[in-house]
Amino acid sequence: MNILITGSTGMLGSALATHLSSNYKVFGIDIHPENIKNAPQVYQQCDITDVKSLQKIITDVKPSIIINCAANTSVDGCEKDVEKARAINVGGVQNLVQILAGSNMHLIQISTDYIFDGTAGPYSENDKTNPINNYGKMKLESELELVQSNVNWTILRTNVLFSDNLTEPASFVAWVYQNLKKNEKINVVNDQFGNPTYVYDFTRAIERVIERDAHGIFHYGGKDYVNRFEFALQIADTFGLDNRLINKITTRFLKQLAPRPYKAGLKTNKIETELEISTSNLKDVLESIKRSGETDE
Ligand SMILES: NC(=O)c1ccc[n+]([C@@H]2O[C@H](COP(=O)([O-])OP(=O)(O)OC[C@H]3O[C@@H](n4cnc5c(N)ncnc54)[C@H](OP(=O)(O)O)[C@@H]3O)[C@@H](O)[C@H]2O)c1
Structure with a gap:
């Protein structure tokens, strides 16, 4: 089965390429001329705004499956240059919908x-959406593009992703x-x-969606609900x-x-029950990153 990952050199895209390559033929595209993370994939440069x-x-x-990880993930950047960010975060999804x-083909949108507005988190899949910044508004608009389309889709929402790579610029841990x-x-x-989410836990959840051919909206995140200060202390x-x-x-x-x-964050009961997937506690994940970091350095 061929899987195409957009944004494949980003934090999530590169982890997904690494994780899925053991069981699938993985192709990656991103805006960068080269596969900057060297994740195992057949790589091509492609701007998702170029239909x-x-x-x-x-x-x-x-591809049987496309996992759309390409995005402008700079929350403040989405306020600074709305048009540019919208072309990627909404326009890119519109292009995928048009093509598919x-x-x-199954489109998995991240x-x-x-x-959500952060007044009553953590949130479940049925809670009322109400984004309070442009990034959130664009991501919601892109979800609606799928929901209103006749494309075969799944939406997976996550939060505060962090990587095992201690030099990854987008990772809070790093x-x-x-x-x-x-x-x-x-x-x-x-x-x-x-509820901070270890990127490799999330890649396992995405693989489970693929294995079960699951459709609809799912939330995935870590077990511990913490503020950023508590996270930094840990x-x-x-x-x-x-x-x-x-x-x-x-x-x-x-x-x-x-x-x-x-008060953002996501409840994970639905994915845990329906797809029989577990979530990890922060302490265990950080300990495992420490162990692997020590051997890499
Ligand atoms: N990180 C989090 O905490 C978090 C939380 C919830 C949801 N998400 C979602 O998870 C997905 C992946 O996020 P991430 O953290 O892996 O972000 P990331 O590291 O910024 O990865 C996104 C990748 O997409 C690339 N990209 C930007 N514009 C593009 C374009 N026009 N065409 C093709 N590729 C383009 C980016 O390149 P540049 O780096 O050059 O822009 C980057 O390599 C996104 O949809 C994001 O909204 C992330």
Whole structure:
């Protein structure tokens, strides 16, 4: 079975390419000229906003499944340059829907807890959406593109993804680790909550969706509901770093361009029950990253 991953050099896309390559023939596309993460995949550069290039690749690869991980994931960037971000986060999905319409290819769209307003998280699949920033609005709009289409789709929402790669720029774990290791002070908010998700746990959940041919909307996240300050403390404690370098602040202090949902995060009962998949606790995952990091360094 051929699987095409968009955004395949990103944090999730590269982990997915690595994980799925043992059982499937994996093809990856991303905006970058080269496969910058060197994840195992047949790689081509492709901008998902360019419908003709995307169509050509899909015609050539003939994937049974497309996993759309390509996105502009800069939450503040989505406020700064709305048009550019919208072309990727919504336009890219519209292109996929247009190409896949009437086919039996299965499109798995990756979405986020930022489609909720963060007043009452963690959220279940039936809770009312109400995004409070452009990133969340765009991701919700892209979900609706699928829901209203005749494409064979699944939407998987996740939150606060982190990787085992301690130099991954998009991973909170790597950011905390790198700064504390250099004895740099960091400001971390104590009012944004979520259930941090280890990227390889999420790739296993995505594989389960593929194996079970599951459709509809599913939430996936880690077991522990924590704020970012608590998360940073756990990272420091696991890696034996100085937690006094972590300065507790509130979101208001950061003056970020995009408002953030405070009590965000996702309930995972549906995916755990229907697809018989478990979630991990943060401490165990951080310990395992520490063990593998020590052997890599
Ligand atoms: N990270 C999280 O905590 C989180 C939480 C919930 C949901 N998600 C969702 O999970 C998915 C993957 O996120 P991630 O954390 O892996 O993000 P990521 O590391 O930023 O990966 C996204 C990849 O897509 C690429 N891309 C951007 N524009 C493109 C275009 N026009 N055509 C093709 N590729 C393009 C990016 O390139 P550049 O790096 O050059 O932009 C990047 O390599 C996204 O849909 C995101 O919304 C992420």
